[in-house]
Amino acid sequence: MTDAICYRDAYARTCEATVLEVEPSADGVLVRLDRTVFYPGGGGQPADAGTLLALDPVYGGQRWQVATARKAGDDVVHLLTGTEAADGPEPGMRVRVDIDWERRHLLMRTHTALHALCGVVWRDYGAQVTGGNMEPGAGRMDFEFERMSGELVGEIEARVNAELAADREVRVRVLPRDEAFAIPDLIRTKVNLLPPGILEIRTIEIVGLDLQADGGTHVANTREVGRIHVTGYESKGRINKRIRIEIVDHGTRQPA
Numbered sequence: 473m474t475d476a477i478c479y480r481d482a483y484a485r486t487c488e489a490t491v492l493e494v495e496p497s498a499d500g501v502l503v504r505l506d507r508t509v510f511y512p513g514g515g516g517q518p519a520d521a522g523t524l525l526a527l528d529p530v531y532g533g534q535r536w537q538v539a540t541a542r543k544a545g546d547d548v549v550h551l552l553t554g555t556e557a558a559d560g561p562e563p564g565m566r567v568r569v570d571i572d573w574e575r576r577h578l579l580m581r582t583h584t585a586l587h588a589l590c591g592v593v594w595r596d597y598g599a600q601v602t603g604g605n606m607e608p609g610a611g612r613m614d615f616e617f618e619r620m621s622g623e624l625v626g627e628i629e630a631r632v633n634a635e636l637a638a639d640r641e642v643r644v645r646v647l648p649r650d651e652a653f654a655i656p657d658l659i660r661t662k663v664n665l666l667p668p669g670i671l672e673i674r675t676i677e678i679v680g681l682d683l684q685a686d687g688g689t690h691v692a693n694t695r696e697v698g699r700i701h702v703t704g705y706e707s708k709g710r711i712n713k714r715i716r717i718e719i720v721d722h723g724t725r726q727p728a
Contacts, residue, residue, distance in 0.1 A: 591682025698723030
């Protein structure tokens with residue numbers, strides 16, 4: 473099983489690892505490591521990109537581009553692409569694993585902003601989530617609203633920005649399934665997407681605003697997000713309305 477550091481430390485940018493397995497694929501080369509800082513994607517958050525660097529001097533500091541990562545059972549595999557992928561790392565090799573930190577941190581800010589949006593919409597309007605997606609700096613959420621208007625989304629934008637400016641801590645916990653599901657309103661999606669076989673549930677709490685089951689990466693405090701702007705809204709059905717947002721400033725960064 474790969475030690476996926478991202479789930480317990482979203483701020484880890486690099487680590488050293490041992491190559492366990494290398495396998496050709498249709499779109500490059502898949503590399504399995506004993507540990508990684510890469511987030512493999514899921515829950516609407518894209519996977520990380522970055523590099524692997526050979527630490528053995530025999531290989532002269534060879535570096536490989538990692539286009540993406542993905543889950544493979546309990547492991548995380550890294551997809552190497554480009555001409556250098558054919559001459560990829562070998563099992564047993566020690567490598568340094570580096571993510572594209574600027575991209576990851578922007579995704580963390582975006583993900584936390586979307587949770588703040590969910591928290592405001594649930595608290596103030598009682599609307600469940602029916603879908604969502606994100607990219608670095610922008611995202612969208614679908615909610616069970618019958619009607620949507622410019623006045624309403626303007627009100628939602630102002631309320632979300634007030635919560636982001638409130639300096640709220642963001643906490644990560646892993647709970648036994650029974651304990652997690654005893655929390656009221658833990659599942660905000662219209663359909664519970666957590667398979668019955670999962671015995672532990674990872675939760676993300678924006679203290680005083682929002683608590684949800686979630687597997688992605690987040691900033692440690694809402695002040696890091698900055699402000700959001702609602703860039704559009706649209707109807708996706710009779711009681712399904714989409715809100716699109718973007719991050720419009722840099723927020724307050726954590727120390728490097």
